[in-house]
Amino acid sequence: MNYHQLTPDFIADALASVEIYADSGLMALNSYENRVYRFKSEDEGTLVAKFYRPQRWSREQIQEEHDFLTESDAAGVRVATPLRRQGASLFEYHGILFAVWPAVAGRQFEADNLDQLEALGEQLARLHQVGERFVLRHRPLLSTQDYLEQSYQTLKRQATIQPTTSQAFFPLLRQVIDQAVRLYRPKRQLTLHCDCHSSNILWRDGPWLLDFDDCRRGPAVQDLWMMLSGSRQEQLVQLDTLLAGYELVREFDAAELALIEPLRAMRMVHYMAWLAARWSDPAFPANFPWFNTEDYWQQQLKVLAEQQLSLDAPPLSLTSWN
Template identity: 40%
Template sequence: MNAPAPAPYAGLTPDRVLDAVAAAGFEPDGRLLALPSYENRVYQVGIEDGSPLVAKFYRPQRWTDVAIAEEHAFAHELAEGELPVVAPLRIGGESLLRHEGFRYTLFPRRGGRAPELESSEHLAWIGRLMARLHAVGSRQVFRQRGTIDAETFVRASARTVAGSPLLPPQHHSRYLALAAELADRVEQAFAAVGPRLLRLHGDCHAGNVLWTDAGPHFVDLDDSRMGPAVQDLWMLAPSAEALDALLEGYAEFRDFDWNERRLIEPLRVMRQMHWAGWVVARWHDPAFPQAFPQVGEARWWDQHLADLAEARERLDATFP
């Protein structure tokens, strides 16, 4: 019988966090605030005679050092292009730091409030900035961070779920059949649309766009990958009218392939399946059962399969 996987952050004590910041040349004042994050561990750290910093400790074995370097290089490229992106600090020329077995990065603190996604003015503003971000993203490619595709987001996620005891046995066969059908439909949809792939923010929902009196800024490029431009737009658009407002701003700075709107339903189901696979894969981390206890209940899986069946119907309607 395999031993349970160790909790990835069991050794990341408050003192170790403060020591890591001190090792980078700063003097913590003892104030430490855990910020919302499940995949990584993120803290706001008070600094003597200075502004607080944000320390992000990377989940072991998720991204390689080279892949993280690509993320950081993209963030710096965006910042140098005067895009409002919070880029990591370079300490002695390096942005990926190490302390007692943990990899971490320091960021300046940039606060803000949630954007008003019902405001066409706010949406157009975000659209303009996203077009500029994509203009930079299209200059070169990621070689180590992967692509938003059916293999990664549907098939690999389904394998993870199918191999977990969290999936009730009575759902196993139906789940695998649905997942295979959805993967095929997603691949067919991408083939039909033929989107141009570029470097993306990758996870641009309302929680990763912060608003101040100066306007919006983007945070958290941890899920940055290659993919179609619409991936960075659809989660910010709760309605067709909102998407129109986003794209109106976007079109001021970059052409948008309107055929990509057909990928919203495929991307939606990819996100549903990837989320389930992500939670299942992280279940050994105590933060996950605590945050998502419903995934351990049979009724959640009942609804998940019903949602996937509905998604299949929407895909059939979009790509008959």
């Protein structure tokens, strides 16, 4: 089966193989790495099926994600856990792995709502309490080797950049990578959500954490920094609010604030490389038509230059705020 062309019949047959039957049409959700569909089942209610991209994660790596969700749910963290059939949560149909979740109803998380931000901090601390004891044995760490060095090589091989732009882009990219590698020195690593931003959170009587597809082990601040935006002063207010909730449950090491800018650089470079690596998937040119254009790479030159300045600047400090 061609993963890029999953048909409704294939999806229905895969679900039926584990005795789940779609009573309504499949609605494709906004996911590019995997293929995700929402549907209604007479017996189970509204469900979400995820068909995993082959060769991204192994069976063992996906199962670890499911087990982390199960343990987090048991600890009272607001996460959705996949449905089980005969004790299994991960299924295979014609070589493609898939899983099914109950749909989480709720409204979009409001990152500018300080009450919601504080509640999110508390939930993340509860997640991190589980992450301290739940060790991922098969997934890689959140590392500069993966997010920066391998991404650099991917961009060299697969990005389509005009020669004159390339001559400026790659030396600057190399400088940003070297700075981030020098600054990224996490002392303590635990199992994280690792992709915690507003699109992966819903609000229903509190924040619900969704889409753990990227979960890895890394520093706690990785699950916090993406909620910070705006001016430095605005970010300090947001950070203080997040930590007010977080530290009700778990102590936060303020030294990790120095990791925010290298983590931002890691995400930035990894995202560019992800688009380049997936460009042969028809969904990517259709949904990211601006990528691989001259305007895009010129913009990335500016973004990298700004990030270089941010890496050189003093990190956020709770001491100066308080």
